Amino acid sequence: MTLIAELERAAAGFTAALAGAASAAEVESLRNAVLGRKGELAALMSRLPELPADERPAFGKAANAAKERLNRLLEERLAAFKAQVDGASLSRFDPSMPGRMPERGSLHPVTLVMEELCRILNNLGFETVDGPEAETDFHNFEALNFPADHPARDMQDTLFLGDGLLMRTHTSPMQVRAMLERKKPPVAVIAPGKVYRRDYDLTHSPMFHQVEGLLVDDGVNLAHLRGVLTHLLRELFGPDVALYFRPSFFPFTEPSVEVDMSCVICRGSGRKGGEDGCRVCKGTGRLEILGAGMVDPAVFAAVGFDPSCTGFAFGLGVERVAMLKYGIDDLRLFFENDLRFLGRFVK
């Protein structure tokens, strides 16, 4: 067979193979086999010296023409495959499908409750104040009438930092800071924030939140405290909530009270759905909700106020309120950052 005839046969073979190629990848491998540097066409060209000199130009021309034609065919084929792929992905696009919404963040239930507490109290005229979580012994204990070595310090499971600093065990040091700052009555502040205790189990977390309230003014008495707390708890839990004051002890208030409210689940009956005792209040019909009292004269003295001043203070656990408000029975849920839990509290 002449070289020209071999060239034509190779070209025909390539054309047929191209037509039969099932993918762009197959086309690419044909390009290598036929048109590549070590491909069939190159092999034929290298045999040019076999031809008599006068036939060489014609063969060279024919070979170049064949190469060009085959290249063009190959590019067409590749373009066709590409168009197919684009078409396929377009046909998979369904404009009626719902879009993918970006996940929306939401506020933590503790934040929501804290904001609500502040809103209610701000509306009564209490100003929100803020202070350090790493506190001095003076602000956390001494000025609050906890003398050094007094057993009442035991109740506070303190995390000490050294150098006279500790993690505040309650928000009450903000009473001291607010009075020192204002220098004289009236003082009407609330202090929301984190507090720390060396305690960890089902119902205690080493970090939790409190909101402190303090009112110092002429003639403040226990009835004012009761009025403010009744308003606060009814705003939070509904107009039927009843409050009970129980005598208690805090070094910085005298008298001191522990405030209970009627159970939000069984509405104070102690029963739930008939004969079973209510699980939330353990059948008592009441829930312990906060500590409070009249500011002790020793605290006024420590901050340079006239010890005959009158004032009340209260401190309330935010997680406790959030658990009752949202019916959450495991404190740990607040701190595990599980989005399935946190995503349920959208305002």
Ligand code: PHE
């Ligand atoms: N600070 C107290 C506590 O955390 C609560 C409290 C605040 C009691 C203000 C009385 C007055 O236990």
